[in-house]
Amino acid sequence: xxxxxxxxxxxxxxxxxxxxxxxxxxxxxxxxxxxxxxxxxxxxxxxxxxxxxxxxxxxxxxxxxxxxxxxxxxxxxxxxxxxxxxxxxxxxxxxxxxxxxxxxxxxxxxxxxxxxxxxxxxxxxxxxxxxxxxxxx
Amino acid sequence: xxxxxxxxxxxxxxxxxxxxxxxxxxxxxxxxxxxxxxxxxxxxxxxxxxxxxxxxxxxxxxxxxxxxxxxxxxxxxxxxxxxxxxxxxxxxxxxxxxxxxxxxxxxxxxxxxxxxxxxxxxxxxxxxxxxxxxxxx
Amino acid sequence: xxxxxxxxxxxxxxxxxxxxxxxxxxxxxxxxxxxxxxxxxxxxxxxxxxxxxxxxxxxxxxxxxxxxxxxxxxxxxxxxxxxxxxxxxxxxxxxxxxxxxxxxxxxxxxxxxxxxxxxxxxxxxxxxxxxxxxxxx
Amino acid sequence: xxxxxxxxxxxxxxxxxxxxxxxxxxxxxxxxxxxxxxxxxxxxxxxxxxxxxxxxxxxxxxxxxxxxxxxxxxxxxxxxxxxxxxxxxxxxxxxxxxxxxxxxxxxxxxxxxxxxxxxxxxxxxxxxxxxxxxxxx
Amino acid sequence: xxxxxxxxxxxxxxxxxxxxxxxxxxxxxxxxxxxxxxxxxxxxxxxxxxxxxxxxxxxxxxxxxxxxxxxxxxxxxxxxxxxxxxxxxxxxxxxxxxxxxxxxxxxxxxxxxxxxxxxxxxxxxxxxxxxxxxxxx
Amino acid sequence: xxxxxxxxxxxxxxxxxxxxxxxxxxxxxxxxxxxxxxxxxxxxxxxxxxxxxxxxxxxxxxxxxxxxxxxxxxxxxxxxxxxxxxxxxxxxxxxxxxxxxxxxxxxxxxxxxxxxxxxxxxxxxxxxxxxxxxxxx
Numbered sequence: 020x021x022x023x024x025x026x027x028x029x030x031x032x033x034x035x036x037x038x039x040x041x042x043x044x045x046x047x048x049x050x051x052x053x054x055x056x057x058x059x060x061x062x063x064x065x066x067x068x069x070x071x072x073x074x075x076x077x078x079x080x081x082x083x084x085x086x087x088x089x090x091x092x093x094x095x096x097x098x099x100x101x102x103x104x105x106x107x108x109x110x111x112x113x114x115x116x117x118x119x120x121x122x123x124x125x126x127x128x129x130x131x132x133x134x135x136x137x138x139x140x141x142x143x144x145x146x147x148x149x150x151x152x153x154x155x156x
Numbered sequence: 157x158x159x160x161x162x163x164x165x166x167x168x169x170x171x172x173x174x175x176x177x178x179x180x181x182x183x184x185x186x187x188x189x190x191x192x193x194x195x196x197x198x199x200x201x202x203x204x205x206x207x208x209x210x211x212x213x214x215x216x217x218x219x220x221x222x223x224x225x226x227x228x229x230x231x232x233x234x235x236x237x238x239x240x241x242x243x244x245x246x247x248x249x250x251x252x253x254x255x256x257x258x259x260x261x262x263x264x265x266x267x268x269x270x271x272x273x274x275x276x277x278x279x280x281x282x283x284x285x286x287x288x289x290x291x292x293x
Numbered sequence: 294x295x296x297x298x299x300x301x302x303x304x305x306x307x308x309x310x311x312x313x314x315x316x317x318x319x320x321x322x323x324x325x326x327x328x329x330x331x332x333x334x335x336x337x338x339x340x341x342x343x344x345x346x347x348x349x350x351x352x353x354x355x356x357x358x359x360x361x362x363x364x365x366x367x368x369x370x371x372x373x374x375x376x377x378x379x380x381x382x383x384x385x386x387x388x389x390x391x392x393x394x395x396x397x398x399x400x401x402x403x404x405x406x407x408x409x410x411x412x413x414x415x416x417x418x419x420x421x422x423x424x425x426x427x428x429x430x
Numbered sequence: 431x432x433x434x435x436x437x438x439x440x441x442x443x444x445x446x447x448x449x450x451x452x453x454x455x456x457x458x459x460x461x462x463x464x465x466x467x468x469x470x471x472x473x474x475x476x477x478x479x480x481x482x483x484x485x486x487x488x489x490x491x492x493x494x495x496x497x498x499x500x501x502x503x504x505x506x507x508x509x510x511x512x513x514x515x516x517x518x519x520x521x522x523x524x525x526x527x528x529x530x531x532x533x534x535x536x537x538x539x540x541x542x543x544x545x546x547x548x549x550x551x552x553x554x555x556x557x558x559x560x561x562x563x564x565x566x567x
Numbered sequence: 568x569x570x571x572x573x574x575x576x577x578x579x580x581x582x583x584x585x586x587x588x589x590x591x592x593x594x595x596x597x598x599x600x601x602x603x604x605x606x607x608x609x610x611x612x613x614x615x616x617x618x619x620x621x622x623x624x625x626x627x628x629x630x631x632x633x634x635x636x637x638x639x640x641x642x643x644x645x646x647x648x649x650x651x652x653x654x655x656x657x658x659x660x661x662x663x664x665x666x667x668x669x670x671x672x673x674x675x676x677x678x679x680x681x682x683x684x685x686x687x688x689x690x691x692x693x694x695x696x697x698x699x700x701x702x703x704x
Numbered sequence: 705x706x707x708x709x710x711x712x713x714x715x716x717x718x719x720x721x722x723x724x725x726x727x728x729x730x731x732x733x734x735x736x737x738x739x740x741x742x743x744x745x746x747x748x749x750x751x752x753x754x755x756x757x758x759x760x761x762x763x764x765x766x767x768x769x770x771x772x773x774x775x776x777x778x779x780x781x782x783x784x785x786x787x788x789x790x791x792x793x794x795x796x797x798x799x800x801x802x803x804x805x806x807x808x809x810x811x812x813x814x815x816x817x818x819x820x821x822x823x824x825x826x827x828x829x830x831x832x833x834x835x836x837x838x839x840x841x
Contacts, residue, residue: 021667021671021701021704022704023667023670023671023699023700023701024699024700024701025666025667025697025698025699025700026697026698026699026700027696027697028695028696028697029696030283032197032198032199032283033197033198034171034195034196034197034198034240035198037764039762039763041762042762050763050768051763052770053237053238054238056238056239056240056244058171058239058240058243058244059171059196059198059240060169060170060171060198060237060238060239060240061169061170061171061172061196061197061198061199062169062198062199062200063199063200063283063284069700074665074667074668074671077587077589077590078587078598078599078663078665079585079662079663079664079665079667079668080665080667081667081699083598084666084697085600100190100197101190101191101193101197102193102195102197103171103193103195103196103197106195107193107195114764115763115764116764117759117763117764117765118710118769119706119708119710119759119764119765119766120759120764122708123706123708123759146167146169146200147200147713148712148713148714149710149711149712149713149769150710150711151708151709151710151711151766152708152709152710152711152754153706153708153709156706156707158530158534158564158567159567160530160533160534160562160563160564161562161563161564162529162530162560162561162562162563163560163561163562163563164559164560165558165559165560166559174353176351176352178351179351187352187357188352189359206563211528211530211531211534214450214452214453215450215461215462215526215528216448216525216526216527216528216530216531217528217530218530218562220461221529221560222463251353252352252353253353254348254352254353254354255299255358256295256297256299256348256353256354256355257348257353259297260295260297260348284302285301285302285303286299286300286301286302286358287299287300288297288298288299288300288355289297289298289299289300289343290295290297290298293295293296304694306608306609306610306694307608307609308582308606308607308608308609308651309609311490313488313489315488316488324489324494325489326496327648327649328649330649330650330651330655332582332650332651332654332655333582333607333609333651334580334581334582334609334648334649334650334651335580335581335582335583335607335608335609335610336580336609336610336611337610337611337694337695374601374608375601375602375604375608376604376606376608377582377604377606377607377608380606381604381606388490389489389490390490391485391489391490391491392436392495393432393434393436393485393490393491393492394485394490396434397432397434397485420578420580420611421439421611422438422439422440423436423437423438423439423495424436424437425434425435425436425437425492426434426435426436426437426480427432427434427435430432430433441831443745443746443747443831444745444746445719445743445744445745445746445788446746464785464786465786467786467787467788467792469719469787469788469791469792470719470744470746470788471717471718471719471746471785471786471787471788472717472718472719472720472744472745472746472747473717473746473747473748474747474748474831474832511738511745512738512739512741512745513741513743513745514719514741514743514744514745517743518741518743557715557717557748558748569804569808569838569841570841571804571807571808571836571837571838572836572837572838573803573804573834573835573836573837574834574835574836574837575833575834576832576833576834577833617837622802622804622805622808625724625726625727626724626735626736626800626802627722627799627800627801627802627804627805628802628804629804629836631735632803632834633737
């Protein structure tokens, strides 16, 4: 059977602050600029979740995209939407919530959740001009 | 001379929390739901600023859109971008930073700044599914 | 208090066929072209629902946009999404399901449902190149 | 019968230069900045054409949107697409091809062409951050 | 010479129904949900067609993108646009018209048609939140 | 450490003409069609610049996306924005400014500039329906 990649986009809105507690205030300001605001700022994030597999001849699906949406909602969106990533989300204890790290964290919760399908790629949009791709490597 | 409306889009990313300090916690949670998170959440905001006027026969411009971008940057974006609207922005002292109130506040700073042109409308996008229009009424 | 217009976008996917049963087949083909296919075709529709009102000083809302989304889901999306407009939706008995008529029908169900707020405008996108505005006139 | 506004988007790509031949080189550079490049620059323009009228009870159309597309193609796109607005298009002889003036020129050719329907508004996007509205006033 | 991938987007609007005739009605409803509506629903599909090759030093083209558009129109769009995929399109006789299967079918007609260029990838958007990639594997 | 790809989008507006000086006028017209207009036409170009690397554990960044924006502005946008690619830009002396060749040229200036990070891919959008990918091969 042919193999395809299906992608579902979900979104969440969150606050965050970029900083490294082992940096001085001046270093944090220099490295992270306006993103270092101690009072936080925020974004609308879009997350594109791509899953690969053979097309099931009985259904014509790699995976029901509504099921993929449910998994994404339960495993990611319910944890991150309308949250402060630094304060409310244990996944970022000791981990700076950059777009790169958010993408890696989303991969780690989604990769087992989509089984037996194969998670192929996570694309996280922080704005409509910046995004990060992660494929588990 | 013909009269036109020109519009420039600018954007900013900010954190906020919706609440009314005179409400109980339960009332705040009931009215504002997930937007009431005391640790804040955030959005990428797009702001469409529309200015009306006659076309200047010498330039073909109602107003130089680069000048409108500068005004928007100085008067709005520099005050709101990568900020916590509740904590960092005096405009929202005693004012809940809903999309409606953000639009009104932006109108009030932009309306005098674009003179002698006429501010026609402010459209504030909080997500790509929600926006607010305000025209000074 | 200032008056604003808030807009919420919802979407639905539906099949339809354009035709007038009092036309001959040749007339239907001539007037409606490929949209006259007796086996139907379909679209992803986006519906922008705009509601006007004063900003409530206690909440900063004209209307909770989540409440507007609920109303839209119950009154419109649940009736039209994944439906055949000609066959499954009684609103189009005797009414050709053009974008114009879909917009008018959505207005008629939404206008009482959003009270005491005031429905200001319906914008129905049939494709990303075509849309219809209706304001109750 | 209800009255609606239908809108069709068309696009064209063109080169232009902004300048006033009665200005000195320094004045042109000061007023028009990078848009004054004597060797031209260019844009992808999107033009949203809005027509108002009663819904025809026999068709459910204000106007067949395919007919509106044809009119736009013949009256506007065929004259402007892949053209140099300053050099190739007589409409801009003695008229600076700003977004404002392009919108007015498009209105003047489209307004009689859409009759008996009524041209309601022209929206010209020069980039995805700038647009001009003209309604014949 | 450098090798590039060029992509052209085309679109079509179609009705379809998802079902497996060997399933019971209950199974079809359970597996395909609202997509199983026997009266059909529909979508605006966008199809991104990617072709790989060396840049021709005489033209600077991998392939004239207007030629690619023509091939897409003749081989795909003319067969699918404003059609009922289940009823009007022989390619889906015995094949459930899921996004996955539509992508595979489009690949099979486009792969020989773009020769001597190499078809690299098909991306089919069913909504702006769901898409399928197929690369012939 | 995990490896990610980060992407930043920048844009520029430019005029160009497609032609081969060794072709006859008829050949140029035949091969390049409306793009051969000797008076030029133009586009809004979007350029997506993708850089790959390990996530720095001290910052959570592959590379500061603001630094990537600066590099793109200095190395590409300042050379191409509001320019005539054929006349103003030495990179296209003897090189037809097709989307393919623009992508290759951008790669060649960006690849050394982003070091020690690794340039992964350039995607150049000429319109919202056409783009070119180049990865240095």
